Amino acid sequence: MSQIPRRVTRGAIAAGHSLSVEAGMEMFRLGGNAFDAVAAAACTSFAAEPMLTSPAGGGFLLAHPQSGQDVLFDFFTQTPCQKRDPAEVNFYPVIVDFGGVLQEFHIGLGSIATPGMMAGLFRVQQHLGRLPWSVVLEPAIHLARQGIEVTPFQAYNLKILSPIVLASTAAQALYAPGGNLLQAGDRMVLSDLADSLSEMALKGVDLFYRGEMGQQIVKDCQAQGGYLTRTDLEQYQVIERKPLRTDYRGNTVLTNPPPSAGGTLIAFALRLLEQIDLSQFKFGSIAHLRILAETMRLTNLVRQAGYDEQLDQPNFADRFLSREHLEEYGQPLQAIAGLGNVNLGNVNLGNVNLGDVNKRGSTTHVSAIDEDGNAASMTSSNGEGSSYVIPGTGIMMNNMLGEADLHPNGFHQWRENIRIASMMAPTIILQNNQPAIVLGSGGSNRIRTAILQVISNLLDFQMPIAQAVSSPRVHWEAGVFNLEPGFPDAGDDRTFPFDNVVERWQAQNMFYGGVHAVTHSLDGFAGAGDSRRSGEVGVQNE
Structure with a gap:
């Protein structure tokens, strides 16, 4: 070098x-x-x-x-x-086998x-x-x-x-x-x-956007069924963008703002979770898992209420994270934490098919x-x-x-020339306006729940960074509560707060994301690469 x-x-x-x-x-x-x-x-x-x-x-x-x-x-x-006739587009499905679970993706120049x-x-x-x-x-x-x-x-x-x-x-x-x-x-x-x-x-x-590489991309797309033109690249x-800013337990959390989806949902979940004093609960206890499940369920519920369609509206995040909006969803969570009563069986979970969710998250x-x-x-x-x-x-x-x-509205139904929304949520936590924790994850819809749990592990349970990342995780979506092994008090499926499916995994898996994180404190620098995605860390303290 x-x-x-x-x-x-x-x-x-x-x-x-x-x-x-x-x-x-x-x-x-x-x-x-x-x-x-x-x-x-x-x-x-x-x-x-x-x-x-x-x-x-x-x-x-x-x-x-x-x-x-x-x-x-x-x-x-x-x-x-610009679009072209879908009949001319090189766009076709492939079936990916996730160890017995099949999922369809679409590839080709039209993708x-x-x-x-x-x-x-x-x-x-x-x-x-x-x-x-x-x-x-x-x-x-x-x-x-x-x-x-x-x-x-x-x-x-x-x-x-x-x-x-x-x-x-x-x-x-x-x-x-x-x-x-x-x-x-x-x-x-x-x-x-x-x-x-x-x-x-x-x-x-x-060279990539205006040079030989870009010219080759455009040439092949136009001749072989893709959409891209010189205008797209050039x-x-x-x-x-101004990062989305929220507070959690006296810390400032910076994350990805709208029109991306993930950061705002993480901020919403953190504000719900902040209503509960988690220090009174043991990590991984039934009470703790119930609170996590309900926080994730409520976050999914709020997403179904026209969330994706409103992301590009002015001041959307301010309205979405307002006290008035949060109050609508806070009462069920407080009931789960023992601060009130609620019948969760009467809540409409909406029509979500987990089969449509990207189970891998190529990120x-x-x-x-x-x-x-x-x-x-x-x-x-x-x-x-x-x-x-x-x-x-x-x-x-x-x-x-x-x-x-x-593309929840269907393939080839996208609006032209707009930034595609994403669940990606690179995040930085500031203490006294100085960066203390830097983290993010791959994992499609599990990005936000993985980041949420690592933040909570660090700030609520005061775990060292390596333990915060390696600890078992959960993920609630579409009536299914996914549970990694390692929670000693997990009990049987009747202990969880809904009448749906509990999916118990036999080993930690990349399904639950891959949080790679670093920290800086008076003790120096530290970090953790998530073993779920073969992560590594390097530290230079001298």
Whole structure:
């Protein structure tokens, strides 16, 4: 790597792969800050975490700069500017087997939304980073070129997404050379991706949006049944938003604002939960689990009341989180906590089919914090991938137009040229206006419940960060209470506050998200990578 004559920066970074973490740590050793570390880790994840993220996906980065205003960089995917006859569109279903549970996804060039990943990373790093862009990309380029040993988690991802990997010869060449999926222990060499990142290191990301790569994307989409045009790529804009701000137990919580969905729902759940003094309950007790279940049930209930349709309205978050609105939902939770009485059997749960929920959540996350008070929380995704690989680049495009949970009104019914709503919720918790906790998660609809529980573990039960992340989780949705093992007082199914299904899992699973988190306190830096998604952490305290 290039040698930059700067002092080593103390800090911490957590991500979904040890090599992603190491790339961020190298930026700290070169004197870079949290934004350099996150950008380097994210670019490395394109090689180290295949099928979870990509230069052709999208994401969000929540930034707390040492100086300046908190800002949410929105570089998620955008719907195309124009539609075409669905009969002309290359858009088809594949069935993914999650170990006996089947789920349908749609791929092909017609599933590709306008990507924002490289535009977003470049904007953040250029505005807030310290190191040259070319240096930030060096770890990713080096690792992609020399090859990466496939981990069991990577092999698992490739196996369950094999219908997508095997759907095109270009995708097979990357992840199933000779028609055989890469297995744990195999070496995965991504030379074309290394060349692509090398070009972007020298020429910037305009190469992707206005240069040869972009021209190839447009050419293939127009000829082979995709929506994207030159206008989509050339006019894509990274949006800087004011983060959603709420309080919890005297701490300031910053998260993703509307029009994304996840952050506001987390804030709503936290405000409900704050009405209960959880310190009087034992972690994992029946009372605690009842409170979590009811908080999640009420949050789902409020989402059914036209929530998604109102996200882009002015001042929506203020109205949604107002005391008057919260009072409508607080009484059932207080009853569960023993502060009143309510008959939960009479509450209308609505018509939700859990079969429509993305059970995997093809997402990854990076959290970083440094000694100067910079903090960055970034969540990104490529969907499941469209199977279309830009020729000669090693880059698979996203399938965000083929994600059922992102398009509740049906495929091809999206509004043109708007930012797609997401459940991603990169989050930072401030204490005395200084970043104390940085976290986020993958996991589709489980993102918000995973983040909620880790925050509660940290602030209500005063757990160390590693314990807060590794502790068992629950998830309530569509009448099903999913329960990880490890709660000693869980009892039998009759102990829970509804007449629906209790799903007891036999082991911790990526279904429950993957919270990668870092903290800073008087004791120094610490962090945790979620083992559910093969997470790792790196800490530089000296």
